[in-house]
Amino acid sequence: MSNNIKNNLSRRDFLKAGGAATAATGLSLAGISSATAATCSTLPEKWDETYDVVVVGSGFAGLSAAIEAKNANASTVVLEKMPVPGGNSTINGGCIAVVGSDVQKARGITDSVDAMMGDMLKAGLGLNYPLQARIVAERTNEAYEWCKNYLGVKFKDKITQFGGHSIPRSLTTQNQSGSGIILPMLAKAKELDIHVKTKVYVKKLINDEQGRIVGLEVITRFKPGKETSTKTKFIKAKKGVVMANGGFAADVNYRSSQDPRLDEKLRSTNHSGATAECLKEMVRIGANPVQLSWVQLGPWTSPEEKGFGMAPLFATYSAFAHGIMVSPKTGERFVNELADRKVRADAIVKTGDIGIAFCDSIGASHSSHVMDKLLGRKVVLTFDTFEELAAHYKIPVKALLAQIERYNSYVEKNIDPEFGKPFSMKQVAIKKAPFYAVRLWPKAHHTMGGVEIDTKARVMNMVTRDVIPGLFACGEATGGTHGACRLGTVAVPDCLVFGRIAGQNAAKA
Numbered sequence: 330m331s332n333n334i335k336n337n338l339s340r341r342d343f344l345k346a347g348g349a350a351t352a353a354t355g356l357s358l359a360g361i362s363s364a365t366a367a368t369c370s371t372l373p374e375k376w377d378e379t380y381d382v383v384v385v386g387s388g389f390a391g392l393s394a395a396i397e398a399k400n401a402n403a404s405t406v407v408l409e410k411m412p413v414p415g416g417n418s419t420i421n422g423g424c425i426a427v428v429g430s431d432v433q434k435a436r437g438i439t440d441s442v443d444a445m446m447g448d449m450l451k452a453g454l455g456l457n458y459p460l461q462a463r464i465v466a467e468r469t470n471e472a473y474e475w476c477k478n479y480l481g482v483k484f485k486d487k488i489t490q491f492g493g494h495s496i497p498r499s500l501t502t503q504n505q506s507g508s509g510i511i512l513p514m515l516a517k518a519k520e521l522d523i524h525v526k527t528k529v530y531v532k533k534l535i536n537d538e539q540g541r542i543v544g545l546e547v548i549t550r551f552k553p554g555k556e557t558s559t560k561t562k563f564i565k566a567k568k569g570v571v572m573a574n575g576g577f578a579a580d581v582n583y584r585s586s587q588d589p590r591l592d593e594k595l596r597s598t599n600h601s602g603a604t605a606e607c608l609k610e611m612v613r614i615g616a617n618p619v620q621l622s623w624v625q626l627g628p629w630t631s632p633e634e635k636g637f638g639m640a641p642l643f644a645t646y647s648a649f650a651h652g653i654m655v656s657p658k659t660g661e662r663f664v665n666e667l668a669d670r671k672v673r674a675d676a677i678v679k680t681g682d683i684g685i686a687f688c689d690s691i692g693a694s695h696s697s698h699v700m701d702k703l704l705g706r707k708v709v710l711t712f713d714t715f716e717e718l719a720a721h722y723k724i725p726v727k728a729l730l731a732q733i734e735r736y737n738s739y740v741e742k743n744i745d746p747e748f749g750k751p752f753s754m755k756q757v758a759i760k761k762a763p764f765y766a767v768r769l770w771p772k773a774h775h776t777m778g779g780v781e782i783d784t785k786a787r788v789m790n791m792v793t794r795d796v797i798p799g800l801f802a803c804g805e806a807t808g809g810t811h812g813a814c815r816l817g818t819v820a821v822p823d824c825l826v827f828g829r830i831a832g833q834n835a836a837k838a
Contacts, residue, residue, distance in 0.1 A: 372537060376544065376565040380404045382835045383545060383566040384573060385607060387525055388418035389507070389821060390804025391573030392514040393828025394835065399521045401836035403568060407518070408529040410551060411602045414515060416575050417805075418824070420600065420637050421507030422645070424491070424499045425825075426818040427473040428466060432488050432500055440496045442466045449819065452493045452669035453777075453812020456620065460784050461810040464830075465823050472825035473500065480513040489646065490753055491817040492628075493669030497753055499818040505642065505698065510821070528552070531607055532561055534570065534614050534800070542570050542614070542799035556606070569799050569835030572788070573828060574607035576776035576805035578624060583609075584773060587622040597773040598627050598637040608806065611780050616800070617791035619808040621778035625815055626771035628673035632683065633708045633768060639699050640708050640767050644686055645817070646695040648767060651756050652688025653736050656680045660719070660728030662736065665748035671814035674771040685722050687766035689759045700765075711763040718764055733759055775815050779808040786831035801835045803827035 381403035384395045391407055392414075398405045407414075427433070428440050445466040450457055476482040483503040490497035502509025518525055530551035535544045544565040548558045577583050578598070583605035584591045597603070612618050629649065631640035648654065649666040654677075656663050664676035666686070677684045693700060703709040712718040715733060719726040737758035739745045745752070779802070781789040786803050787796040804824040811819065 372535065372543070373546070373563040375563070377562040378406070379565040379567065380406045381566070381568045382406075382571060382832070383408065383564055383569075384571045384832070385531055385545070386416065386573035386575055386804070386806070387414035388416040388573065388575060388804065389421075389510060389514075389824035390806070390828035390831070391571070392511070392518060393825050394571045394573055394801075394803060394832035395523050396514065396517055396521065397829045397832030398571070398836040399523050401833060403836035405523050406564070407523060407525040408531065408545075408547065408564075409525060409527045410530050411600070412527055414525050414527060415508065415511040417599055417603060418507045419511050421821070422641065422818075423502035423504065423506045423509045424489070424818040425469070425473055425476075425821040426491070426494065426499050426816065427469045427822070428498060429470045430473055430488075430498070430500060432484075432486065433498060436488065438488070438497055440498055444496055445469070445494075445498065448494050449811070449816055452671065452814045452816045454814070456623075456812030458809035461782070461827075464784060465810060465819065465826050468826045469822040472822045472829070475829070476510060476513075476825070480510070480517055482510050482513050489650070490667065490751065491645065492649065492667045492673060493814075493816045494818075495751070507821075530556065531574070531610065532556075534610050535563070536614055536799075540615075540798065542566070542797060545570060553601075566799065569801055569838040571786075571831045571835050572607055572611060572780075572800070572802040572806050573804050573824075573831070574806045575603055576779070577603060577605035577608060578773040578776050579603035580605045584624055584776070587778070588624055591624055591773055595773055596630075596635070598630060599773070600636070608779060611788065611800070611802070611806075612791075614800075615790045615792060615797060616802075617781040617789045619778055619781045620812070621776070621808070623777040623813050624773055625670055625775040625777060626674035626678075627774035628670055628677055628771055629769060630772040630774075631708050631767055632770045633706070638708065639703055639706075640769070642699050643693075643696045643703055643709055643765070643767055644769060647692045647765065648686035648688045650754055651692030651695060652686060652759055653732070654684045654686040654769065655724065655729065655732060656682060657685050657722050657724050658682055660725040661732050662748065665745070665750045667750050668748075669814050669816060670774075677769060677771055684769040685724065685766055686769055687718060687759075687764055689761045689764050691757055691761050692759070693765040703767075709765050709767050711765055713762050713764075715764065718766055722766070722768075775820065776805060777808060777811045777813065777815055779806045781809060782807050782827070784830075785834045786827050787834065799838060801831040801838075803831040
């Protein structure tokens with residue numbers, strides 16, 4: 330990580346970043362005025378394929394929508410731009426926030442929808458659309474049980490408290506990856522005879538004279554760089570189109586148009602297909618873009634890895650939960666390691682230097698399944714003493730030792746008077762060598778903004794404030810649920826809950 334990158338980010342106040350993009354801005358970026366947005370499509374002379382429901386995107390949201398639509402007796406197809414299905418959902422950490430799960434109950438953990446709502450609103454700075462947020466919180470257990478009992482997803486019999494959550498409520502797939510959900514979803518789609526078509530690029534949404542979305546113009550056998558191809562096909566949607574196209578954190582041009590600080594110098598956790606063309610196309614036909622400039626930075630990523638990497642697993646389950654993060658300049662903590670993502674990412678950037686997060690061998694045992702790979706790739710390093718750790722990262726050793734002693738006293742007293750870190754996961758003092766450490770610097774991770782939907786996942790028109798007939802959206806393609814900052818493990822229930830809602834309503838549109 331160059332000094333230019335760090336200076337570019339740290340000299341600006343991330344704590345005050347963001348805000349909602351205006352409809353006029355969204356239209357300008359799409360190159361169209363609001364007066365013509367709803368009447369610019371031309372119906373093709375003939376349709377190449379026809380289905381009741383067409384779903385764009387094959388992640389958690391898209392596959393949920395497709396499965397529900399097909400179960401409602403609607404002929405359904407899934408269109409995926411990339412060569413393989415799953416998108417960011419496949420490389421996601423496989424964790425789902427659940428209120429009232431069987432795992433919580435077995436451990437005597439009391440939780441509530443209001444408690445989860447409170448956590449979401451706090452992290453979201455109160456910008457969350459309350460009806461959407463509540464629907465997600467209310468239906469987390471339903472989504473979890475659907476995954477477990479209908480799809481056959483396997484979860485670990487353990488529970489974790491992720492950053493920003495006031496109560497342990499996050500459950501993890503057996504393979505600790507989103508693929509643990511995506512693969513059963515794809516198997517169910519195959520069982521239901523839902524065709525998932527890859528390498529299909531959505532070029533245009535098509536509406537009729539009444540403004541109803543009736544289909545799409547697409548490029549098949551798509552490869553990057555072929556976005557302007559005129560060799561297209563037309564797919565008709567007799568009942569509805571569900572846009573589950575994901576976010577745009579990998580789209581440097583678009584994300585930097587929303588927040589100029591998020592330029593090419595900032596890496597992303599996302600796969601290369603997380604771009605904004607579908608968002609811009611929805612805006613072109615009149616969809617209301619909301620909160621587009623709120624782009625989340627992941628605080629647990631390492632500059633030693635490309636993309637998402639494996640450092641987030643060690644940081645989340647071990648270093649943040651059972652250890653501490655310090656500034657190499659001071660040797661002292663600078664944030665609650667279990668605060669929400671925005672708070673932690675902002676805090677790292679504000680220090681102007683890469684954070685050093687570490688734990689002892691007891692803490693490291695919570696991510697033992699990935700430790701060999703992390704050590705082999707030298708993303709995580711081990712040290713026999715704190716003095717060795719300090720010397721390697723050029724941390725003031727006296728300050729570091731004093732900080733560790735101070736933190737250990739907090740663990741023993743079960744209260745952190747400095748930063749308010751919760752000790753609800755049976756944390757112990759950091760004492761048992763060897764010690765495991767990782768360097769952390771944020772990357773662009775999740776785009777909280779997208780198109781506005783109602784509680785039935787119908788896309789809203791920016792001018793009339795009515796729904797756009799025939800158009801539905803879910804998951805990261807939408808905005809409002811998370812406000813300024815999405816809590817970790819809430820993306821999965823958001824995608825599952827609203828994906829299912831979108832599929833059910835599209836099938837009867």
